[in-house]
Structure formats: structure tokens, C-alpha cells
Amino acid sequence: MASNIEAYAELCNITFGYLKSMALDCAIKLGIPKAIHLCGGGASLADILATVPMPESRRPYLPRLMRFLAASGIFSVDLDVAAAGEEGIYRLTPVSRLLVDDDSSLAPFVLTHTGKHLAGAALHLPDWFESDDPAAETPFRMAHGADLWGIMGCGDDAEMMNRLFNAGMASYSRFMMDFVVCERDVFEGLSSLVDVGGGTGTVARTIAGAFPHVKCSVLDLPNVIESIPADADGAVDYIAGDMMKSVPSADAVLLKARNLLHRFIS
Template identity: 40%
Template structure:
């Protein structure tokens, strides 16, 4: 009889654990939307400006909220503490209320932080990019190229060229990401750029990466190459030139070609075309190379914190565009199919890697 009770208890705990797991997954969007709310209300900036642990009453008084909503801020802060965006300052006997301080993550959400990341969650969580997820299961039953296409009847890129809001959100998010990544590349991977005289940043947007590179390598001539609606009206400098064009047709000639988070937007056939255009564009085959900054799936063993954003990125590529994230075997197959001789992967950019591909 005892054994039976034990079995039942074990069965019950398994059921409850499974139920909890379902609840956690179903409600996980609440983390994202609470983060978006904190950014919209400028909570990180308000706490930062206060200059010391900020009591709840001070925080409430400093936020642009309706008096009827003051009692809800402590509950919003509770989940933001749980998800690692703020820390709770311990309440002592003299202090009657809780105070809040920033964490490393919320510091990256400060408007005046040199690597401010607020545009990324704002873009990802905008209804334009959230709505296609409601078409995800429908998309599996039709022949549309992406759920984004099912939602809007056109590709992501066509929509961005017609809809200034999406174009602005996307460019802002990419600029934020590039600003942070470029500083790490220059700090940790300087040798990758040493000895090069010219570089084309393919899909380089408004030139964030190029500006960071020429600041550290003033002798390097950078060409920012992107679609006409992206580079239209942008002014070049002595070292930076903006060129409009289509990477599937031809890429300007240079020692090195950079592809920062470009390849994951496209399927294998399209990536092969891009790589072939890159190979044609490399002026000096002896010292030239393609520099890719992108995800390599499964290249850091057992680090769940790095695995998760890679998987999220892969799903986002499936829903928004026709791309995907690739493991080393996938990358190697593309490089050799495009006629390159060798490559080197350096996993130094968080969940992304720096890949050098040699002609």
C-alpha cells in the first residue's frame, strides 16, 4: 500500500511540474512586455538619474503615470527584478520601504549609454513584428515563404521599403547592436582588421560599423553598401563612402568584405549568391577575406544562456524572412560551395561569432 501511495505522489509531482512548465512557457511573453513597459516609462533612466538606491515612493512620484496607477508600480518592478533588470536594495530597520538599483542589463537601457539597446526590444515587440507570429501555424499549412508574408502579403524587405516606421525601427535596432559589437570587435579582434587597406560593409545601414572601424584604423577606406532607401541622403567622409546597390548583383571591390548579421536573413541558395559576389569583389586574393559576424549554432558547449538567444534568433528568421541560423557544418558547406579555401571561427561576441573566410 505504501508503495502505491509513493507512486501516486510521484505521479502527482510530475503532473504539477509539467503543468508549471506549460504555465511558464505560455506566460513568458509577460517578461518581454514588462520590459517594453519599463522602457516606455523610462524607468531605468529615472532610477539612474536619482543617483542612489531609489525608494518606491520616489520612483512612483517621478514616473509619468496616472495617480490611479501608483499602486501597480511595485508589482511591475517585482517581475523586472525576477527577470534581472533591477535589484532590490535591502530594507533596513530604519527604512520603511524597498529601494531599487540598476543591473548591468538595465544600464544598457539608459538613453545616454554609449551602447544603449532600447531600440532592439522596441523593434522586436512592435505589433508589426509581433503580428506575423499569429500566422505561424497557418503558414505551415500554406505555401507562403514566411509568416510575415502571410500577414502582410509581401516580404519583410518590401514592407520595410514602403513603411517608414518599420524601416526606422529596424535601422535603429541594427545601429544599437552594431555599436556594441563594433567596440568589442575593435577591442578583442583588432588583428582581424590589421593590414587591410579597404573594406566594404555589405548591408552596413547608416554606417555605424564603418565609423567605428575608421576611428581605430584611419588609413582604412570603408564603403557602406546598402539598398537605395537605406543610404539615401547619407553624407560620406574622407574615409567613408556610401554606395547604393544590390548585393545579389554586384559588390564594390575591396581587400575585405564584411557581412554583419546579414547571412542569417537568407536561405542557402541566396547565401551562396552573396558569397560568390563577395569572392568576385575581393581585390587582393592573397590578403583579402570575408569577415562574417553571425551566429554559429552549438559552437559553445553546454552554455544555455548562449543557446537560448541563438534558438530565438533562428525562429525569428523563420517567421520574418527566409533565413536561418547555421552550425559550423552548414557554414563550411556554404564557404566551400562558393569557392573559398578556408575559414576560421572565433566565438568572442556573446552568442555571435566572428568568422574569417579566405579565398
């Protein structure tokens, strides 16, 4: 009997799991992690409401959102009434601390994956498995009529998607590359490297900075390469092209950030 209850609890956890990512998306868009950070890492509801604009009619719902975010580990809450007052003090956790620094925040990475295009594609998974339509090569294509790169290349959402996706990839790459460049042996003996599908060049620039003897270049689709600001420092060559047609020659080819999930959602 007890194990059935545990199984039910786990089923609920999985069933309502999407609410955690949607609540996180909401918190980032409202600027709640930043508001807590600006209050020194701990803030009451009144403190949060002082910086997060919200109509009067929605304010009574903020405690519910904050309790849910705290239950999900995104914030913690100090409910010691003596110390924190009746409404509690919400604090950043190790998870939400990753979202507040202007230079290294992972907020763009989260928003890329919780947005309507990628999250919406996942809703098409069962239809996609049941369909034999060759045009619906992925659930994303079934949902949006084009793949992610097609949507970023043209159409009404192209500019927004380029900005969102490129910023998301860059924020996640900045974070990961701090660990990767510590593996110095990997880059020994290389004089050139091409990052294929290298986005706006965050990874290549980090490698070029840490290993100046490695000449780095980035190959990506024209819409991505064109979005790189003209004043980029020149440490990396940017090449617009299609990896399916040709890849520039180099001592090493880097392919980063393709995984099983991306096959479904992009």
C-alpha cells in the same frame, strides 16, 4: 512527482516568457530604467512616479509591473523595510544598466524586436508552417503582406520603421563592435572592406576609426542610405543598391546580423 512539478514550472516559464519582453518594452517606453538611473541607481516607487508620467488611475498597478520586472532580473528590489521603506527600493541590474546610457543604450535594439511588426510576425509561425502559399515566403510576409525591407521602403509605417530599425541595429552594432575591433588580426592585410546590408554605417565607421588603412564602404537599400544624415563625417562611402543584384568589389565583404530567427521575423 518532483520532476513533474519542475517540468510544469519550466513550462510556465516558457509560456509566460513573452510577458518578460513585453514588460521590458513597457519599462523602456515609460522611461523607468532611466528614472532609476537618474536617482543614482536606486529608486522607490514614489521616486519613479515623480519622473514617469502616469494617470492617477494607473498608479496602483506600477508595483505589480515593478515586481514582475524584478522577478525577471531586469531590476532588483531591496525589500529590507528598515532600509528601504515598505515599498522597497528598485535598483538597476547588469541587464538594465545596458539601457540607460545616452550614447550606448541598447534600448533601441530591444524596442525593434518587441514592436508590433517583428513580435507580431512570430504569432504567424504555425499558420506559416501549415500554409503552402508561395506569397507568404516568411511569417513576417504572411503577417504584414511585405517583408521588413518592403515595409521600411514605403507605406504608412515606413518612416517609423526606418527610424526604429536603423536605430536598433546601430545600438546593437555599437555594443558588439567594441569587442570585434579588439580582434586586430582579422583586419590585418586588408585595404578595403564593404559592409553589405551595413545599415546606417555604425559598423563600418567603427572599423574605419580603428583601422584607418582600411577604406570602408556600406551597401544598403536606398531608403536606409537616404536616412543617413548629410553631415556624416566622410570616413565611409555609402552606396545605395541591392545586394542581390551586385556588390561593390573590395578585399573583404562583411555580412553581419543575419541569423536563424531573422528568417522567421523579417
